Amino acid sequence: MSRESETDLPAEAALPGVLPDALRTELIAFRRDMHMHPELGNQEFRTTAALKHRLEQAGLKPRVLGTGTGLVCDIGTDGDETPSSRSSHRGGVRSMLALRADIDALPIPDTKTGVPYRSTVPDRAHACGHDVHTAAVLGAGLVLAGLERQGLLPHPVRLIFQPAEEVLPGGAADAIEAGVLDGVGRIIAVHCDPRVDAGLIGLRPGPITSACDRLEITLDGPGGHTARPHLTTDMVTAAAKVATEVPALLARRVDARSGLAVTWGRIESGHTCNVIPQHAELSGTVRCLDLPAWREAPDLVHAAIDEIAALHQAKTQINYVRGVPPVVNDPVVTELLRDAQTARRGSYAIEDTEQSLGGEDFSWYLEQVPGAMARLGVRVPGSQVPYDLHRGDFDVDEQAIQVGVELFTAAALIDGNRS
Numbered sequence: 001m002s003r004e005s006e007t008d009l010p011a012e013a014a015l016p017g018v019l020p021d022a023l024r025t026e027l028i029a030f031r032r033d034m035h036m037h038p039e040l041g042n043q044e045f046r047t048t049a050a051l052k053h054r055l056e057q058a059g060l061k062p063r064v065l066g067t068g069t070g071l072v073c074d075i076g077t078d079g080d081e082t083p084s085s086r087s088s089h090r091g092g093v094r095s096m097l098a099l100r101a102d103i104d105a106l107p108i109p110d111t112k113t114g115v116p117y118r119s120t121v122p123d124r125a126h127a128c129g130h131d132v133h134t135a136a137v138l139g140a141g142l143v144l145a146g147l148e149r150q151g152l153l154p155h156p157v158r159l160i161f162q163p164a165e166e167v168l169p170g171g172a173a174d175a176i177e178a179g180v181l182d183g184v185g186r187i188i189a190v191h192c193d194p195r196v197d198a199g200l201i202g203l204r205p206g207p208i209t210s211a212c213d214r215l216e217i218t219l220d221g222p223g224g225h226t227a228r229p230h231l232t233t234d235m236v237t238a239a240a241k242v243a244t245e246v247p248a249l250l251a252r253r254v255d256a257r258s259g260l261a262v263t264w265g266r267i268e269s270g271h272t273c274n275v276i277p278q279h280a281e282l283s284g285t286v287r288c289l290d291l292p293a294w295r296e297a298p299d300l301v302h303a304a305i306d307e308i309a310a311l312h313q314a315k316t317q318i319n320y321v322r323g324v325p326p327v328v329n330d331p332v333v334t335e336l337l338r339d340a341q342t343a344r345r346g347s348y349a350i351e352d353t354e355q356s357l358g359g360e361d362f363s364w365y366l367e368q369v370p371g372a373m374a375r376l377g378v379r380v381p382g383s384q385v386p387y388d389l390h391r392g393d394f395d396v397d398e399q400a401i402q403v404g405v406e407l408f409t410a411a412a413l414i415d416g417n418r419s
Contacts, residue, residue, distance in 0.1 A: 015150050015343050017143045017409040019402050027400050031135040038105030038124040041164030041171060044069040047103050051161055058145045065178050070163035072407035075144050075259045076156035095185030096413045098158040100406050102130045102165035111392030127394040129192025129378060136404025143409050155416030158184055168214050168323040171360025186333050188221035188411055189362050190404050192378045192388040198397035201341050202353030202375030205331040211294035212359025213286040214321040215306060223278035232276055239280035239313035241270050241275035242305060249304045259289030260297060269298040287357050291326055327363040330370035337374050340410035376404055
């Protein structure tokens, strides 16, 4: 028995919108050009212009967001309405499916060798796969626009190309403020996963990412001679105790199942070996798997820091920057993604995925409308190369672009026929 018959794969003819070979080639070229010219959050002017130009070539009417980067584009409407002029999804009118991509890069060097599309911008790289997300949503938009011209698009669809996902608290908040969700009833997205083979997606109803906040602490004291630490505040010891004991204390003050974790990325104090410094700085992240615990996290973290610092007579200043809540996939929309992937590739092309401690500002959309994010496999099948996200050598199997396009187009068609 074939895999297709085992999984009840629908006939391809029943679901239009297969990606043409010429467009597949174009999307790979678009991704590579974007990869060569990475732009940081809220600086994505070149990327925005390229997307706008290509969508206009397809007869669409994209609108650049008010921040000057990122854009929104409707398919199956007259295209002249601004997002804020649309009826709210809460009224049940013109409830569209939105496809979201993020377009910004990371401030790290591209360390790949032997590829022609390596970043041309020093200390900038698409090391999280946003170029793949963007190419997939662009491709889906072009395919769906073609179906609309043929009268085969059952319901309007919105494309959202969002800036500044990597900048806490995320560009999604600005996009929502600009009205990109007005008239939207459901929203879907993908995130590259280098642990999953290209051709597959990972799905999980409920929480699929972690909350992520930024934490910055300064400690101050009078300073002094290292020969007489008992006469002053031993600042290095105080900083070390905060770094080690705050995470341990929090682990005893919250339910372990909430996954609340403080991890430090920077600690600095002092300039010479025989002077107790007056100042120390620590910075890191607070991650949490559980939404209620995340909402309590600032008070818990502040109290733990103050308690440990007070034991060592260090004065504290705490800057707790709210980042993003967990992405909590709606079960119904997750099933839409499952149905879409099954329709295109069969249910064997779907894996269950675990909750990640990474943060994603897609969560802000899900505070407003139901939605779901899928893990898009980008690993070369059979590869043993341990690529990971946010590394300068991160790369993808570019067949993932086609998989993303197929997923988005099938979801739009299935959702539209159910509306």
